[in-house]
Amino acid sequence: MTGTQSSQGGEVGTSGSATLPLNPQTERLCNKTSICSRSYFVVVMVFFHVYIINVIALLFYVHYSSGQEDDSRSRDAQNSDHSRVNSRDAPSKVEYQRDFSLPRIEGIRVGHVQKVSLTPGKEHLMRTLSMKPLLFEIPNFLSEDECQVVMQLAQLKGLMESQLMVQGDHEELVKELNLSPEEIFNLLDINQDGQLQQTEILTHSRVRDGIWLTPDTLTEIYAGLKADKNGDGLLSIEEFRLLSSDAFQRFLQQQGVKKSQLVRNSRHTWLYQGEGTHKVLQDIKKRVIKLTRLPPVLVDLSEPLQVVRYEEGGHYHAHHDSGPVYPETACTHTRLAANTSTPFETSCRYITVLFYLNSVEGGGETAFPVADNRTYDEVSLIQNDVDLLDTRRNCDKSNLRVKPTKGKAVFWYNYLSDGKGWVGEQDEYALHGGCVVTHGTKWVANKWINIDPDYQRQARYQQLVSQQLDNSDDDSSTVSYDTHSSNAHQDL
Ligand SMILES: *[C@@H]1O[C@H](CO)[C@@H](O)[C@H](O)[C@H]1NC(C)=O
Ligand SMILES: *[C@@H]1O[C@H](CO)[C@@H](O)[C@H](O)[C@H]1NC(C)=O
DSSP: HHHHHHHHHHHHHHHHHHHHHOOOOHHHHHGHHHHHHHHHHHHHHHHHHHHHHHHHHHHHHHHHHHHHHHHHHHHHHHHHHHHHHHHHHOOOOOOOOOOOOOOOOOOOTOOOOEEEEETTTEHHHHHHHEEETTEEETTTSOOOOHHHHHHHHHHHOOOOEESSSSSHHHHHHHHTOOOOOHHHHHHOTTTTTSOOOOHHHHOOOOEETTTEEHHHHHHHHHHHHTTOOTTTOOOOOHHTTTHHHHHHHHHHHOOOGGGGGGGGEEEEEEEOSSSTTTTHHHHHHHHHHHHHHHHHHHHTTOOOOEEEEEEOEEEEEESSSOOOOOOOOOETTTGGOOOOOOOOOEEEEEEEEEEEOSSSSOOOOOOEEETTTTOOGGGEEEEEEEEOOTTOOOOSSEEEEEEOOOTTTEEESSSEEEESSEEEEOOOOGEEEEOOEESSSEEEEEEEOHHHHHHHHHHHHHHHHHHHHHHHHHHHHHHHHHHHHHHHHOOO
């Protein structure tokens, strides 16, 4: 009893004033003495001062932040005036002020778990799987029923072969580039020793006419075309000439191609997620918007949901979901707003969200061969005849593998930030593939979020789309045009 009382007295003494701790008896006695009322007065005064300081600080804060708001408001007004003037002259030359930053979720460190609220009354746990690429997993993102619905809708729509047998694009490319066999040989001969090792051929192109090349298939092809005359596994320039495009094609046709030799061996379909579609599909889209914290319009204007089915033996060798972007590269989704004459095009998939719709009995992991590797070097992907991109043989050598579990989602960024709040360079570490399914079937769905690294093109594209929607609604396009040019800012 006494102990607690005296310690309470001590606290009053230290926080209230500089008086010494009082012993319990004097404390009770001196309720009406001058010493006690003085310390009471001091305490009151201290609180009073703290209160006044708080009020002043609040006034300063209000004054300061409203000043900032005024600034930005007048800046916005200038912008919309500016774009309005321009848009009357020439709609294609509108300069969009970059006043929006793409949200990017922080990974903190591998193994970090954060709570995310995606559906009312439910919390999901999101775990960081790697920092390079920035990769997360969320168990139970989809319920069992939702997985079932998505698989059924895909079956209803019908799935098609993800890759046709032979694509014959190599010949076209060679003709277009107009290179002689000597020139190609020189390009392939990395160490310039006048001979082609198999790894030199594979480093340059893993894929020929849709066929995934391995040392084994190369040996088979050399034998079939009787190209490697002296059987040393190396090609001289004379031997290389025998491997002409025609000969290669003819060989493949004779031989027949097995599905396991293709880049990917699966079937897929696309499900739209707009208004009027199944509630589950719309719910998934809303959850993706919450998860990525992106403006809904960016998700709405992205590719539909892709549903993929791998049979036993199915695979997808490691690849990037989207390519590097150079100034002359166009994005598929914004082609509408770009100069279409460019020969380079990529899908500009800023984010990949991958959903596992079932738990696979054996295999079928998603492999990230170089996740969080210290360095990345394309040439090192094949070393000592081990090709890290080959998900039929070398998934066990990948830095990271995600097991397919029903309802789980993983998502990652295929591009880095440009440091100014927009899409930057491609993240080469985002390389990934589907390991071969050894038992059962594997069902997944992909949601890609397409954003053009060229801010102007993305903004112009969004404006064009909203204009088209407008024109189909009513014909007062000139009136609604102005309002939409400033809306495009906010949407972005
Ligand atoms: C597209 O390119 C042509 C010719 O290079 C040019 O005249 C035109 O202004 C360009 N259009 C846009 C929208 O940049
Ligand atoms: C992964 O990192 C190691 C160590 O830096 C490096 O030796 C290796 O070449 C890297 N792998 C690739 C594919 O770049």
